[in-house]
Amino acid sequence: MSRPEQQAPVNPVGIHAGVWVGDWSPASAEYAIRESAQAGFDLIEIPVRDPRTTDLPLTRRLLAEHGLDAVVSLALGADFDINTEDATVSARGEQLLEDAVTFAREIGATYIGGVLYSKMAKYSSPATTASRDNSLAVLRRVAAQADDHGIRLGMEYVNRYESNLLNTAVQTVDFIRELGADNVLLHIDTFHANLEEADQASAVRDAGDLLGYIHAAENHRGYLGSGSIDWSNLFRQLVLSGYTGPITFESFSSDVVTQETADDIGLWRNLWNDPADLARSANLFLRSNLDVAFRAHAGASARPLVSTP
Amino acid sequence: MAINKLGVHALVFSGGTTPDEVEYTVGEAKKAGYDILEMSLHDAVNLDVASAKAALDAAGLDIVCSRGLAFDADVSSSDPATVARGAKLLQDSLQITADLGGTHFTGALYSALGKYGQPLSSAGRANVVSVLQDLAQEAQTKGMTLGLEVCNRYETNVINTASQALTLADDIGEDNVLIHLDSYHMNIEEDDFVRPILLAGDRLGYIHVGENHRGYLGSGHLDFTSFFHALAQIGYAGAITFESFSSAVVSPTLSNDLAIWRNLWNDGPALARHAHAYMSNMLEANRGDL
Numbered sequence: 001m002s003r004p005e006q007q008a009p010v011n012p013v014g015i016h017a018g019v020w021v022g023d024w025s026p027a028s029a030e031y032a033i034r035e036s037a038q039a040g041f042d043l044i045e046i047p048v049r050d051p052r053t054t055d056l057p058l059t060r061r062l063l064a065e066h067g068l069d070a071v072v073s074l075a076l077g078a079d080f081d082i083n084t085e086d087a088t089v090s091a092r093g094e095q096l097l098e099d100a101v102t103f104a105r106e107i108g109a110t111y112i113g114g115v116l117y118s119k120m121a122k123y124s125s126p127a128t129t130a131s132r133d134n135s136l137a138v139l140r141r142v143a144a145q146a147d148d149h150g151i152r153l154g155m156e157y158v159n160r161y162e163s164n165l166l167n168t169a170v171q172t173v174d175f176i177r178e179l180g181a182d183n184v185l186l187h188i189d190t191f192h193a194n195l196e197e198a199d200q201a202s203a204v205r206d207a208g209d210l211l212g213y214i215h216a217a218e219n220h221r222g223y224l225g226s227g228s229i230d231w232s233n234l235f236r237q238l239v240l241s242g243y244t245g246p247i248t249f250e251s252f253s254s255d256v257v258t259q260e261t262a263d264d265i266g267l268w269r270n271l272w273n274d275p276a277d278l279a280r281s282a283n284l285f286l287r288s289n290l291d292v293a294f295r296a297h298a299g300a301s302a303r304p305l306v307s308t309p
Numbered sequence: 310m311a312i313n314k315l316g317v318h319a320l321v322f323s324g325g326t327t328p329d330e331v332e333y334t335v336g337e338a339k340k341a342g343y344d345i346l347e348m349s350l351h352d353a354v355n356l357d358v359a360s361a362k363a364a365l366d367a368a369g370l371d372i373v374c375s376r377g378l379a380f381d382a383d384v385s386s387s388d389p390a391t392v393a394r395g396a397k398l399l400q401d402s403l404q405i406t407a408d409l410g411g412t413h414f415t416g417a418l419y420s421a422l423g424k425y426g427q428p429l430s431s432a433g434r435a436n437v438v439s440v441l442q443d444l445a446q447e448a449q450t451k452g453m454t455l456g457l458e459v460c461n462r463y464e465t466n467v468i469n470t471a472s473q474a475l476t477l478a479d480d481i482g483e484d485n486v487l488i489h490l491d492s493y494h495m496n497i498e499e500d501d502f503v504r505p506i507l508l509a510g511d512r513l514g515y516i517h518v519g520e521n522h523r524g525y526l527g528s529g530h531l532d533f534t535s536f537f538h539a540l541a542q543i544g545y546a547g548a549i550t551f552e553s554f555s556s557a558v559v560s561p562t563l564s565n566d567l568a569i570w571r572n573l574w575n576d577g578p579a580l581a582r583h584a585h586a587y588m589s590n591m592l593e594a595n596r597g598d599l
Contacts, residue, residue: 121424122423122424122568123565123568123570124565125565126565126570127570159463160568160570160571161424161464161568162463164568164570167570167571194496194521195496195497195521195522196521196522196571197521197529197530198522198528198529198530199529199530219496219497219498220498220499220500226500227499227501228496228499228500228502228532233530262428263425263426263427263428266462266466267462268425268428268429268462268466268469269462269469269470269473
């Protein structure tokens with residue numbers, strides 16, 4: 001069997017809308033999409049908004065106008081937790097996940113990633129078998145609904161302070177296998193992997209063929225390359241694994257995000273205040289790291305370089 | 310030979326502080342080769358101080374006490390009653406440390422150990438400074454030092470970097486308030502593992518060595534080579550204490566606060582021996598006699 005000869009990286013390089021804006025008003029949508037395209041990105045990640053009150057056709061039109069793909073992200077809040085034995089809270093969470101499917105479908109996105117399996121918050125006790133089973137049951141139903149619209153779900157595991165359910169790639173692989181839906185993938189965020197994994201490369205290896213999405217964030221969530229994450233360790237393994245999916249930059253400043261978001265994620269220090277400069281720097285950083293990792297390993301892929309759809 | 314004393318956190322061995330548990334912990338720390346036992350005072354109400362001191366003395370182990378505060382007893386609050394409860398906890402803990410024979414009391418002495426829902430207020434920060442000035446002066450009369458442990462964003466909103474800790478220590482303005490760096494927290498907040506140590510310099514008073522996931526040293530990705538090089542470069546002669554947590558050893562008060570959901574090891578004594586050898590090797594290789 002012949003191996004496809006790949007001459008250059010094909011991964012879409014993305015940026016989180018939170019670099020630009022803290023809401024999704026028409027003006028914010030226009031600004032974030034235009035700036036993302038101008039900074040050289042292929043893709044913008046848009047946190048889900050209420051599909052009933054958001055101008056979804058506008059977002060779709062702006063994306064087309066600027067030639068940008070979109071993915072949708074979501075992190076369940078405490079009142080919407082599905083990793084729970086409380087049926088009322090779980091039902092609210094399931095409704096929010098269904099809304100996310102609607103939102104994604106209407107703006108033309110085919111991927112919803114994030115903390116979809118639990119609340120994103122510090123738990124005060126370990127997860128129980130019953131709460132985990134509830135999360136799996138809800139996600140099976142949402143995955144089936146998403147699949148009807150060609151939408152995939154990404155399970156983004158996070159650090160111990162943001163969930164008690166999925167903190168590593170290995171735990172997430174087990175969870176996805178048990179969930180048993182083909183359109184559910186694994187989502188690595190380097191900021192979280194930095195706390196929990198042996199190293200970045202081993203997270204990629206553990207994820208294996210389930211890997212569907214990467215969040216690239218520095219250890220302190222500031223400028224890429226200004227912290228301690230071992231980027232070449234990550235990128236070389238991505239190339240070796242034949243990963244061709246998106247790599248999306250994530251960083252937050254209290255200059256941009258809402259106070260509520262800043263409080264949720266523990267953003268007590270401001271690491272930047274010029275989003276355009278930050279974005280240009282990140283785009284350059286991700287593409288050049290990908291390029292040199294590809295050169296380092298060209299022709300040495302451990303498995304055929306398959307494209308994720 | 311390295312001049313630093315090596316310590317180990319009690320939660321490597323036991324989650325509780327009954328006399329039997331303390332005796333077991335002291336014995337295992339000694340057997341693994343350590344000079345210091347660090348005990349968290351989260352469970353201090355259940356601690357029998359006299360019997361713990363007897364066990365420490367019998368083993369010839371030094372003691373360092375640590376703690377964080379609680380949201381209802383928090384000196385970084387702007388509510389006077391909450392601040393007063395936090396100050397009382399600190400005073401009681403300082404006394405317990407002294408009664409155990411310790412001279413160093415450290416940790417998140419300036420806030421609750423937990424995820425805050427809002428940034429630190431200026432009134433809250435002023436309360437931290439004022440309470441810790443008083444505590445430092447009291448400690449001075451006992452010949453004791455206080456450590457400001459720099460913790461990550463999920464465990465405090467007061468100081469997340471060495472630079473912020475130095476500013477806080479400047480504002481407190483007492484010579485017996487030193488900086489406590491922890492490699493686990495540095496991995497989340499600092500640019501690297503060298504500059505914070507150089508920045509703290511001779512004001513560095515205590516070190517926690519912990520892997521990025523808080524498991525076996527060397528089984529994660531922290532750059533301990535650079536970390537120990539930097540300690541040698543500033544001539545750090547203070548204590549270096551190993552810290553690790555697993556769901557195999559549960560403290561009813563501390564494990565959930567620290568979000569210990571995963572099992573990273575089962576055998577505390579084996580882990581402690583490994584860490585002692587690991588740190589000794591690092592110190593030996595970086596003696597600074599170049």
